[in-house]
Amino acid sequence: MKERVPLISVKNICKSFGTVKACNNINLEIYEGEIHTLLGENGAGKSTLINILSGVYMADRGSITLMGEEIKLSSPKDSIKYGIGTIYQHFKLVDAMTARENIILGQKISFRKMRDVDLKIAELCSKYGIELELDKHVEDMSVGEKQNLEILKVLFRGAKVLILDEPTTVFTPQETEKLFNIMRKMKKAGCAVIFISHKMDEVMKISDRITVLRKGETVKTLIKNETNPKELTELMVGAAIDLSIKKVDAKIGRQILKISNLKVNDDDGTNVIKDISFSVREGEILGIAGIAGSGQRELCEAIAGVRGVKHGEIVFDGEHLEGKNPREFIKRGISLGFIPEDRLGMGLIGTMDMVDNLLLKSYQTEDGILINRKPLAKKALELVKKLDIKTPGINYPIKNLSGGNIQKILLGRELGLKPRLLIMAYPVRGLDITRVILFTI
Numbered sequence: 001m002k003e004r005v006p007l008i009s010v011k012n013i014c015k016s017f018g019t020v021k022a023c024n025n026i027n028l029e030i031y032e033g034e035i036h037t038l039l040g041e042n043g044a045g046k047s048t049l050i051n052i053l054s055g056v057y058m059a060d061r062g063s064i065t066l067m068g069e070e071i072k073l074s075s076p077k078d079s080i081k082y083g084i085g086t087i088y089q090h091f092k093l094v095d096a097m098t099a100r101e102n103i104i105l106g107q108k109i110s111f112r113k114m115r116d117v118d119l120k121i122a123e124l125c126s127k128y129g130i131e132l133e134l135d136k137h138v139e140d141m142s143v144g145e146k147q148n149l150e151i152l153k154v155l156f157r158g159a160k161v162l163i164l165d166e167p168t169t170v171f172t173p174q175e176t177e178k179l180f181n182i183m184r185k186m187k188k189a190g191c192a193v194i195f196i197s198h199k200m201d202e203v204m205k206i207s208d209r210i211t212v213l214r215k216g217e218t219v220k221t222l223i224k225n226e227t228n229p230k231e232l233t234e235l236m237v238g239a240a241i242d243l244s245i246k247k248v249d250a251k252i253g254r255q256i257l258k259i260s261n262l263k264v265n266d267d268d269g270t271n272v273i274k275d276i277s278f279s280v281r282e283g284e285i286l287g288i289a290g291i292a293g294s295g296q297r298e299l300c301e302a303i304a305g306v307r308g309v310k311h312g313e314i315v316f317d318g319e320h321l322e323g324k325n326p327r328e329f330i331k332r333g334i335s336l337g338f339i340p341e342d343r344l345g346m347g348l349i350g351t352m353d354m355v356d357n358l359l360l361k362s363y364q365t366e367d368g369i370l371i372n373r374k375p376l377a378k379k380a381l382e383l384v385k386k387l388d389i390k391t392p393g394i395n396y397p398i399k400n401l402s403g404g405n406i407q408k409i410l411l412g413r414e415l416g417l418k419p420r421l422l423i424m425a426y427p428v429r430g431l432d433i434t435r436v437i438l439f440t441i
């Protein structure tokens, strides 16, 4: 049998940023008709590799071949020319333009040829099962529609390899399923898909093969059907990991929070929490499920005192919270922790350093004119050590840190206060598996 030539072959690719070796001898082979997942913890080098494949970064060393021929990718244009189409984590569409205008942007197409463009788009849509309204403006589109447009844009330019960097982060399960159907159709048509994700269930569902990256190195390439989440996790982390969660036997105590007939509006004044009642007892974890945008954000914010309540009651340990703000909570000793969805904005202040961010939730009174930063500086240093927060220093503006490190500061502060009630929205977002396990202990 003739040996199959990989569509793309990446050999010993290296790329450093200063002293950080983002990619250190990466090797990868992508074949036609496969969905190949890149799996790795935050900082493993996945996005850097993708940026090299799409011509955004130049590799320091190593080579890339396409069907056995070495190619040089010096710009995104080169990469598109070779049929590599990348969908980035942050879409690169022009909001004020329609779908059609975005697709043809930057291409010389005469007015007479516009009909052909529409025909070609229609053909691609039916071939890959993509739904899109060509005259819709990007600003009116949902994230799912925007992604469809990005995919169509690269297919229009003739992509044979589709690279998707963490495409499902903000997706509903339905949107994810639609994307997977498009990926399956691409695979059937003989294209290759490089999929980046750290959601294990998705990786197990859609991949044909999986390459694990760790600290800029390729650890192993595995066939999906011959591996399992435990093996993959251990390869990602580089150590044996116990993924089982031991639930502690907590004694269920008295009722600590009672919500009655709550009504809350969103930022546009639309009533999103319509009439919600529930209660939570001591020793209990109450899960709130729902696709993004179902009102969970507004519910959390209302309980945490950062969003007004239109109607109803929020009673915490006998005390009414509605109408009170977080400052009053602190003054009254209401012990409530909050890990919001948007860590910068609601939770932390990006331009401030760690110490000042700890101060925001400090129980020191403001009566004295001098606020003592010393104990908080000590606490900040403890957190840096305990949670392995990567920062140049505790007096460094936190907005310059990576999302995972900012999340650690937020979690460290809120958990450190040992609140009686803790409200958490996506608390482990951006954290490594090892860190998540540490937090659950």
Ligand SMILES: Nc1ncnc2c1ncn2[C@@H]1O[C@H](COP(=O)(O)OP(=O)(O)O)[C@@H](O)[C@H]1O
Binding pocket: 017, 020, 021, 022, 040, 041, 042, 043, 044, 045, 046, 047, 048, 049
């Ligand atoms: N433009 C850059 N400048 C400096 N360091 C970077 C840059 N891009 C990535 N890095 C560093 O390279 C490493 C790998 O990052 P990245 O490729 O984004 O990882 P992943 O996508 O797997 O989370 C990280 O330590 C990151 O901080």
Ligand SMILES: [Mg+2]
Binding pocket: 046, 047, 048
């Ligand atoms: Mg990345």
